[in-house]
Amino acid sequence: MAGLNAMTLAAARDALRKGEVSSVELTQACLTAIDGAGALNAFVHHTPELAMDAAKSADQRLKAGDAPAMCGLPIGIKDLFCTKGVPSQAGSRILEGFLPPYESTVSQNLLDSGAVMLGKLNMDEFAMGSSNETSVYGNVVNPWRRGNDETPLTPGGSSGGSAAAVAADLCLAATGTDTGGSIRQPAAFTGTVGIKPTYGRCSRWGIVAFASSLDQAGPMTKTVRDAAIMLAAMCGHDPKDSTSADLPVPDFEAALTGDVRGKTIGIPKEYRMDGMPQEIEALWSDGIAMMKDAGAKIVDISLPHTKYALPAYYVIAPAEASSNLARYDGVRYGHRARLSQGDGITEMYEKTRAEGFGPEVRRRIMIGTYVLSAGFYDAYYNRARKVRTLIKKDFEDVFAQGVDAILTPATPSAAFGLGEMTDADPVAMYLNDVFTVTVNLAGLPGIAVPAGLDRQGLPLGLQLIGKPWEEADLLSTAYALEKAAGFVAKPSKWW
Amino acid sequence: MSIDETTAARVAKLARIKVAPDALSALADEFNTILGFIEQLSEVDVDGVEPMTSVTPQVLKRRADVVTEGHQQAAILANAPDAREGFFAVPKVVE
Numbered sequence: 001m002a003g004l005n006a007m008t009l010a011a012a013r014d015a016l017r018k019g020e021v022s023s024v025e026l027t028q029a030c031l032t033a034i035d036g037a038g039a040l041n042a043f044v045h046h047t048p049e050l051a052m053d054a055a056k057s058a059d060q061r062l063k064a065g066d067a068p069a070m071c072g073l074p075i076g077i078k079d080l081f082c083t084k085g086v087p088s089q090a091g092s093r094i095l096e097g098f099l100p101p102y103e104s105t106v107s108q109n110l111l112d113s114g115a116v117m118l119g120k121l122n123m124d125e126f127a128m129g130s131s132n133e134t135s136v137y138g139n140v141v142n143p144w145r146r147g148n149d150e151t152p153l154t155p156g157g158s159s160g161g162s163a164a165a166v167a168a169d170l171c172l173a174a175t176g177t178d179t180g181g182s183i184r185q186p187a188a189f190t191g192t193v194g195i196k197p198t199y200g201r202c203s204r205w206g207i208v209a210f211a212s213s214l215d216q217a218g219p220m221t222k223t224v225r226d227a228a229i230m231l232a233a234m235c236g237h238d239p240k241d242s243t244s245a246d247l248p249v250p251d252f253e254a255a256l257t258g259d260v261r262g263k264t265i266g267i268p269k270e271y272r273m274d275g276m277p278q279e280i281e282a283l284w285s286d287g288i289a290m291m292k293d294a295g296a297k298i299v300d301i302s303l304p305h306t307k308y309a310l311p312a313y314y315v316i317a318p319a320e321a322s323s324n325l326a327r328y329d330g331v332r333y334g335h336r337a338r339l340s341q342g343d344g345i346t347e348m349y350e351k352t353r354a355e356g357f358g359p360e361v362r363r364r365i366m367i368g369t370y371v372l373s374a375g376f377y378d379a380y381y382n383r384a385r386k387v388r389t390l391i392k393k394d395f396e397d398v399f400a401q402g403v404d405a406i407l408t409p410a411t412p413s414a415a416f417g418l419g420e421m422t423d424a425d426p427v428a429m430y431l432n433d434v435f436t437v438t439v440n441l442a443g444l445p446g447i448a449v450p451a452g453l454d455r456q457g458l459p460l461g462l463q464l465i466g467k468p469w470e471e472a473d474l475l476s477t478a479y480a481l482e483k484a485a486g487f488v489a490k491p492s493k494w495w
Numbered sequence: 496m497s498i499d500e501t502t503a504a505r506v507a508k509l510a511r512i513k514v515a516p517d518a519l520s521a522l523a524d525e526f527n528t529i530l531g532f533i534e535q536l537s538e539v540d541v542d543g544v545e546p547m548t549s550v551t552p553q554v555l556k557r558r559a560d561v562v563t564e565g566h567q568q569a570a571i572l573a574n575a576p577d578a579r580e581g582f583f584a585v586p587k588v589v590e
Contacts, residue, residue, distance in 0.1 A: 099573070334576070336576035351513050365510050371533075
């Protein structure tokens with residue numbers, strides 16, 4: 001029988017409330033699983049003492065009948081979230097030794113709702129990457145393998161530690177963040193569920209910034225129901241983030257009817273890419289059939305500017321990153337390079353940043369610097385922002401035609417081998433986000449749902465895209481897809 | 496548009512990231528690959544299109560112009576690589 005650490009949030013919550021299990025027992029089961037999973041390299045900062053203390057107070061609250069939504073549920077937190085007194089490095093050497101004196105709003109919301117933090121999760125450096133190979137902590141290894149083949153696979157990125165930890169049952173759920181697909185792509189690569197909510201649904205305060213107009217936090221979970229439970233606990237208006245929306249948070253879980261009768265699901269023709277693997281194509285067709293069988297109306301739609309989403313993203317995101325990451329100067333926190341005799345402040349900045357940032361982060365900062373520099377600002381940055389307006393309008397047009405949600409593949413392939421893309425040019429890696437990045441540019445909610453296995457036994461995911469602020473409806477549609485797909489496979493334990 | 500080593504060096508300087516001279520050629524190549532990809536944007540007709548400033552239409556809230564969490568010198572300096580006498584310390588800026 002699977003251990004307590006394999007439980008879903010919903011099942012554990014119900015068992016806790018019935019007194020069938022204690023938070024201390026659940027937490028202990030997860031800590032034991034984490035201790036045995038060093039080979040995955042998912043947890044990079046361990047906080048077992050904090051976890052056991054939180055579990056004990058959760059048990060007291062449960063006994064007293066004062067149990068908020070996540071009371072006693074052990075989760076992992078992506079290293080991008082600042083957590084008070086606990087290392088928060090964004091997977092980067094430049095934040096080595098940084099101990100935030102404050103707690104991010106999202107992690108605070110989770111703590112307030114009774115969640116137990118087990119530790120911090122590995123990720124691509126500053127969330128820049130699609131394979132978790134840019135982390136200062138080293139690669140995360142996907143718990144899934146190609147059958148008996150022992151080739152280590154990527155869990156995806158940037159929330160690769162979160163995805164691997166949830167898939168391997170090291171925690172019940174985890175936080176992720178998504179700037180171009182960093183929740184949905186790793187979810188698809190690990191057979192887990194990941195939702196990026198509407199831009200503004202979760203506060204960005206205290207989350208290390210990558211590209212502020214695109215970044216959103218979201219839950220990574222074992223089921224759609226768990227995503228609904230955890231998202232509700234994470235989001236809400238925050239005066240400390242001026243872009244956080246002052247809108248009521250619906251009861252996402254209560255809205256999970258799974259009834260899609262009468263709903264219109266759009267299938268965008270531009271997502272049928274040249275050279276798309278046949279298995280992805282087949283998965284997509286299966287997904288369409290499932291939604292149709294469940295009573296949804298399927299319509300073909302066009303999102304004409306899809307092709308330009310990745311190029312626009314690779315102007316806008318690096319531009320914002322170059323500005324956001326200017327703060328890492330070796331003065332106020334983190335790493336400072338050892339200086340030579342006679343070095344002045346400029347040498348300090350240049351050496352610190354060269355040592356502190358890895359190659360992908362340096363590359364993106366410099367691309368961003370270039371597209372914002374005098375003479376290129378209009379040609380690149382302003383043009384990309386205009387294209388972004390058009391991409392958003394593509395979605396507005398189809399929603400205005402009565403489309404309720406859009407169904408697409410989540411990724412162009414299953415998980416690939418670690419190191420397989422090392423010799424490829426950076427653009428080949430960027431193509432991983434081809435189906436997800438449009439959603440960030442348009443500020444929409446998107447969810448990845450595991451929908452099948454490929455011939456080698458690796459999970460594949462489908463993505464549903466919803467209307468702004470209608471996560472409740474999107475989750476309910478995803479719930480219908482999850483039920484129809486009936487995905488129950490788990491990786492066999494080798495670690 | 497092609498980036499040469501001089502441009503790569505200038506960008507690295509603007510970004511305050513030290514790049515060794517023998518690494519500039521490879522860096523320029525990477526820039527050119529990425530910029531070649533971005534170049535597709537020039538195909539799009541953007542006449543009369545407003546550049547996006549905010550993805551969700553909203554009026555940013557203002558708060559009262561008051562100190563919210565002052566007097567935290569120790570907490571602010573706690574993470575500094577070099578703090579002395581209540582200040583951040585850096586190498587000499589002027590001779």
